Amino acid sequence: MRLTKDLVAAAATPLVLAILAKGESYGYAILKQVNELSGGELDWTEGMLYPLLHRLERLGHVASVWRETDGARRRRYYLITDQGRAELAEQRRQWTTVMDTLKGAWHTTTHPLLEA
Amino acid sequence: MTDDVVEGQIAQWRAFVQRRRELQQPDADELEDHLRSTIAELIEAGLRPDEAFLVAVKRMGGLDELSREFAREHSDRLWKQLVLAGDTGRSKSGWLGWLPMVVCAGIAAIAVKVPSLFGVDFDDDFWTRNFALFGLIPLAAFFAWTRRMKPLGIGVLVLLFTLGAVGANVFAQDARGTEDFSVEGLTAVHLPLALWLVVGFAYVGGEWLSAQRRMDFIRFTGEAFIYFVLIGLGGGVLTGITYATFQAIGVDVDPFVTKWLVPCGMVAAVVVAGWLVEAKQSVVENMAPVLTRLFTPLFTVVLIALVVAFTISKGGIDVTRDVLILFNVVLIVVLGLILYSISARDPMAKPGIFDRLQLALVISALVIDVLVLIAVYGRTGDAFGYTPNRVAALGLNVILFANLAWSAVLLGGFLGGKSPFRRLERWQTDYLLVYAGWAWIVVFAFPPIFGYA
Numbered sequence: 185m186r187l188t189k190d191l192v193a194a195a196a197t198p199l200v201l202a203i204l205a206k207g208e209s210y211g212y213a214i215l216k217q218v219n220e221l222s223g224g225e226l227d228w229t230e231g232m233l234y235p236l237l238h239r240l241e242r243l244g245h246v247a248s249v250w251r252e253t254d255g256a257r258r259r260r261y262y263l264i265t266d267q268g269r270a271e272l273a274e275q276r277r278q279w280t281t282v283m284d285t286l287k288g289a290w291h292t293t294t295h296p297l298l299e300a
Numbered sequence: 301m302t303d304d305v306v307e308g309q310i311a312q313w314r315a316f317v318q319r320r321r322e323l324q325q326p327d328a329d330e331l332e333d334h335l336r337s338t339i340a341e342l343i344e345a346g347l348r349p350d351e352a353f354l355v356a357v358k359r360m361g362g363l364d365e366l367s368r369e370f371a372r373e374h375s376d377r378l379w380k381q382l383v384l385a386g387d388t389g390r391s392k393s394g395w396l397g398w399l400p401m402v403v404c405a406g407i408a409a410i411a412v413k414v415p416s417l418f419g420v421d422f423d424d425d426f427w428t429r430n431f432a433l434f435g436l437i438p439l440a441a442f443f444a445w446t447r448r449m450k451p452l453g454i455g456v457l458v459l460l461f462t463l464g465a466v467g468a469n470v471f472a473q474d475a476r477g478t479e480d481f482s483v484e485g486l487t488a489v490h491l492p493l494a495l496w497l498v499v500g501f502a503y504v505g506g507e508w509l510s511a512q513r514r515m516d517f518i519r520f521t522g523e524a525f526i527y528f529v530l531i532g533l534g535g536g537v538l539t540g541i542t543y544a545t546f547q548a549i550g551v552d553v554d555p556f557v558t559k560w561l562v563p564c565g566m567v568a569a570v571v572v573a574g575w576l577v578e579a580k581q582s583v584v585e586n587m588a589p590v591l592t593r594l595f596t597p598l599f600t601v602v603l604i605a606l607v608v609a610f611t612i613s614k615g616g617i618d619v620t621r622d623v624l625i626l627f628n629v630v631l632i633v634v635l636g637l638i639l640y641s642i643s644a645r646d647p648m649a650k651p652g653i654f655d656r657l658q659l660a661l662v663i664s665a666l667v668i669d670v671l672v673l674i675a676v677y678g679r680t681g682d683a684f685g686y687t688p689n690r691v692a693a694l695g696l697n698v699i700l701f702a703n704l705a706w707s708a709v710l711l712g713g714f715l716g717g718k719s720p721f722r723r724l725e726r727w728q729t730d731y732l733l734v735y736a737g738w739a740w741i742v743v744f745a746f747p748p749i750f751g752y753a
Contacts, residue, residue, distance in 0.1 A: 210333070211330060211333070211334050212333070212334045212337035212338070215334075229360075229361055229365075229366075229369075230331065230334060230360050230361065230366065231361060231365055231366040231368070231369035231370070232369060234327070234330060234331070234369075234370070235369050235370050235372060235373035235374070236373075238373050238374065239373050242373075250329075253333075257333065257336070258329060258333075259333045260326070260329070260330050260333070
């Protein structure tokens with residue numbers, strides 16, 4: 185199954201915020217986790233993830249720190265801010281509303297293809 | 301975990317990433333970390349390191365796409381910013397990089413006030429002759445300082461500026477002409493040019509034999525001029541606001557503006573403009589070649605129209621002094637257009653439509669110039685004969701004409717595939733010495749020849 189681009193983009197922010205709400209993480213690990221959580225259905229690209237993280241940082245939803253990893257290398261970790269948590273709660277309310285509405289709508293209408 | 305070959309490949313990949321303007325150092329670090337994580341995971345899954353590298357790069361996707369995504373978030377990066385506050389990670393960071401500029405601009409601003417201690421007002425004739433010295437010596441000093449010139453080169457600079465001062469104040473003053481545009485006026489026009497080329501000597505750090513460094517100086521001249529004009533516009537706004545606001549509260553700022561703000565600001569702006577060109581060299585696109593591209597077609601059309609109009613009307617040119625000067629200006633503009641398109645052109649590129657256009661521009665300028673020269677020739681028999689102004693204008697005309705004529709030949713040869721583009725470039729950079737020679741002749745030889753007669 186292929187998700188439309190708009191849907192992937194719309195779900196990206198709450199998903200990243202939800203992952204970071206569980207603890208700080210870095211780009212590669214976030215990407216892996218998204219992949220696992222979606223059972224491989226959500227395939228994000230780096231070109232989507234990193235600019236998104238940078239945007240969330242600019243908006244103040246997340247903060248980033250560079251930490252040393254095995255010797256000379258450094259890795260950029262992202263952590264959620266209080267403002268990010270508030271944003272996540274708000275997004276969650278919105279998504280719940282959308283999902284409830286859709287469920288209700290699908291329950292009452294019968295679609296010939298879905299009946300089988 | 302990874303072997304040397306893969307390390308090399310990663311370094312190469314990173315170099316590609318860093319070439320993208322949209323991706324900056326921290327992004328490169330972040331993406332490299334990502335790439336390494338992917339490689340590590342793939343090696344763990346059983347791939348050989350080099351295979352893992354290939355797969356990891358492939359997974360990351362094309363850099364074009366990646367940069368496009370980054371550009372959407374960081375669109376500001378596409379606007380190259382001139383960070384004045386000292387780029388981090390550069391060798392000359394912080395205020396040390398500013399020091400020569402601040403000192404030289406400060407000296408310029410102070411020096412310009414020194415003559416008034418001796419009662420020389422800014423409307424005095426002294427300034428007509430000397431303003432170039434006050435503006436350009438600090439700029440030359442700035443370059444001598446930043447280029448770490450050797451004592452010999454500094455000696456040459458001091459000597460040339462002293463000569464300029466002597467020419468302006470001893471020769472020209474002794475030889476005040478009777479004409480309205482006197483020898484003194486000629487010095488006022490030619491001394492800045494002569495001294496500007498001395499600044500060029502400082503700019504190239506004394507390596508005036510190098511054609512490449514001379515070309516750099518031509519580039520610098522165009523950019524510095526544009527910056528100076530821009531700073532001047534800003535200064536105009538500042539002056540206007542100062543006047544208007546203080547007038548509104550009933551304070552007369554006229555003495556401050558005319559005696560301090562304008563003169564000090566102007567000479568300091570010369571140094572600041574020169575410094576800005578240096579500071580932003582690799583940051584902002586050169587503007588002079590862009591303007592050249594824009595105006596070459598327009599000037600070509602105007603000049604061709606002029607030639608056509610001249611042939612149809614059959615009327616002679618009313619040769620006054622102004623006309624002679626006017627046509628010198630036309631030649632200078634055409635020359636500037638050639639110079640600045642050369643400065644930005646890839647010498648190895650094949651001849652294109654723009655080069656053809658340029659040839660048309662040069663030829664039409666030459667045709668107009670010949671028409672003017674014929675008309676001037678018919679006029680030299682009048683009562684005034686060869687006045688200093690006429691000789692200066694004619695001399696400049698001959699110099700510019702020779703340059704453009706040979707440029708036309710070289711351009712034609714280049715379009716015909718007979719001569720390489722480098723020859724045209726070389727011709728123009730060598731010709732700088734001719735301008736320098738002529739400017740110094742006007743400053744030094746004209747007063748004795750015409751003034752003492």
